[in-house]
Amino acid sequence: MQNSKRALHAPTYKRLRDTLIGELADGQYPVGSRFPTEQALCARFGLSRHTVREAIRGLTGQGLLSRQAGSGTRVLAKKQPTVFTYRLESLSNLWQYAAQTRFVPEQEGAVTLHDDLAKKMGRTAGERWMRITGVRCGMDNSKPLCWSALFLAEPYMDVRGNVNVEDSSYYETICEVYGLTVSEVERSMSAVSTPANVARQLGIAPGAPSILERRTYRETSGEAFEITLSIYPGDEFMHTTRLVRENDASLAGND
Amino acid sequence: MQNSKRALHAPTYKRLRDTLIGELADGQYPVGSRFPTEQALCARFGLSRHTVREAIRGLTGQGLLSRQAGSGTRVLAKKQPTVFTYRLESLSNLWQYAAQTRFVPEQEGAVTLHDDLAKKMGRTAGERWMRITGVRCGMDNSKPLCWSALFLAEPYMDVRGNVNVEDSSYYETICEVYGLTVSEVERSMSAVSTPANVARQLGIAPGAPSILERRTYRETSGEAFEITLSIYPGDEFMHTTRLVRENDASLAGND
DNA sequence: TTGATGAAATTGTCCGGACATAAAGTGATC
């Protein structure tokens, strides 16, 4: 009997949460201002602190509120923004050809960046990096897929001895050997005319349009430890990213 | 006295959570198997149900466990995968130049896709789309930033009357008028030689390398309702995306 | 054997209380 009423309603903490979301959206609590304390909400709605906290927990999870012991609760946003995300389960997926490629090194040696190269790499001239150039091929040993120049920061130059260049990638080895964690990868693309020597290795016409892709791998401190410049034949390859609307389900896991 | 021991340790529920994460990583609870019940964990660790639930809450949030009332708790994964994400707060940020650009239309009219155009758009030949071409300029009225061809799917062709092309974007208007929601944006890039007519409008040399960017806006059903093809001068523009390691903080908001 | 019924197990919700921890405010003292 009395539970039939319950069954028709959402749980108390959810209804409270929705109420508060509505009040936030209405602008009753301006962004940056203080949100009512737990005690105030308990008194206002006649609920236990436990239930109030359960409702607020959802709001902090959605990025609407921020809490600090001793200080109180502040309003971060009026409503949850719609967010589009591009997700990678692992960095190796950055290669659309994934595990089906093989890096074939050609030259390696330390270089001091001159103006032009520094600009391409997004660094400043005069820095010293270890450079390894080569091409990346498919497993079927046909025409190379792209030309790459791989740069390792000075402290990690001697890692090249540990890398099985064909099977593994440098950033993975560097992370293992030096205990680093990749915290960020920046990927930039622009169009260029294929340089003659690269065109020859890729088997395309010199000067044909191609994509110059730069990847910068940064560790936790924000310092770049590996940079790769790659040239892809423009007419054969498409770089695709899919941005997907973030479903609220991913945040509402505690419901 | 007794709290000095507390102060040195993390809270009980966190230590329990770490313990369970370790046991999961060790493979003590195989993926797909049943996880110990709350009562079992309470008895084993001598803790209250509240604390045990607080620990488990973190594990479900990380996607390690899934729970079902009446049924129990099952193991979803041994450990949390490292995920890299590229986040957009709003789609207008897809324009790196954001609000500082203006679309200047040139031609518009319905077209039936021929083979070549269909391939560029990732569609099949014979479909009918509304095409609007033009250039996008900075607010300072200088040289155009890019050339664009914008395609609207047949059902939404007549929206063009409602759009203030200079201020707003088509996909926004279409979504408003027809009640659609953008659920996904696919972005592909390749390098091409700038066609003569585009080069003229952009003020660059014909045949110079440029980036051809295609964006496909899809609504919830997965159907594409707007496609844009844009050509950017290759040497002037860089398209950059930053992939950031998903910090556990975003999930551990309940800590 | 099948089907329905009810008990048991398990998670979900909600309440009460207590103390710890952190931040901010208050005031006395130098």
Added chain:
DNA sequence: GATCACTTTATGTCCGGACAATTTCATCAA
């Protein structure tokens, strides 16, 4: 006026209990 100690306030952690909702399983009847 600046600094230290104390008080106040608010959130964080932890315990206890109770009942609801859901699923599973055993039992019993047809």
